[in-house]
Amino acid sequence: MMLNTPRLVLRSWTALDFDPFVKMNINPNVMRFFPSTLTPLQSVASARHLSDELAEKGWGMWVVEEKASHQFIGMVGLQQRSEKEGILNHPFVEIAWRLSDRFWGQGYAPEAAKRVIDYAFEHLDISSLYSLTALCNLPSQRVMEKIGMWDTDFTFQHPKVSTDSHLSWHCLYKITREG
Numbered sequence: 001m002m003l004n005t006p007r008l009v010l011r012s013w014t015a016l017d018f019d020p021f022v023k024m025n026i027n028p029n030v031m032r033f034f035p036s037t038l039t040p041l042q043s044v045a046s047a048r049h050l051s052d053e054l055a056e057k058g059w060g061m062w063v064v065e066e067k068a069s070h071q072f073i074g075m076v077g078l079q080q081r082s083e084k085e086g087i088l089n090h091p092f093v094e095i096a097w098r099l100s101d102r103f104w105g106q107g108y109a110p111e112a113a114k115r116v117i118d119y120a121f122e123h124l125d126i127s128s129l130y131s132l133t134a135l136c137n138l139p140s141q142r143v144m145e146k147i148g149m150w151d152t153d154f155t156f157q158h159p160k161v162s163t164d165s166h167l168s169w170h171c172l173y174k175i176t177r178e179g
Helices: 017-028 040-059 106-123 138-146
Strands: 006-013 061-066 073-083 092-099 130-134 152-157 169-176
Touching: 006 017, 006 106, 017 040, 017 073, 017 092, 017 138, 040 061, 040 169, 061 106, 073 106, 073 138, 092 106, 106 169, 138 169
Parallel strands: 092 130
Antiparallel strands: 006 061, 061 073, 073 092, 130 169, 152 169
């Protein structure tokens, strides 16, 4: 499954994506709103998992490629979340993204995320999407607002982040098919 925007291709993973994915995930600037950077082995395992999930379901986390240069610039997509994860008391679908910092500030994250939202609402029969981030992650919150999401005013301590971390408290944004 491939999705297109004017400047981007959202596509399945290939072995050629692993190296730039590793480089993105060891970059402290890219990972500053995560508890830690990922080791190369963690990144490769994650890429394999994301690739398998996308192949099995037909949706998930797509590779984002710049059309003009054919470069890997990051990933964007959907993740099924369970109530067992301790975020909401019901299952939900999260929209998420991570781009290499070389490509920040060019409108790529909102462009790719809007395409994924359209696909989710038009083809997957998903009625609402959520996005979450650390309260201090203002850049991601701006992307959420640019793509039409609204702040649910629900803040929570992320169950996978240490309670003494400055990244512990998260906010939750939402968008519905109805708008």
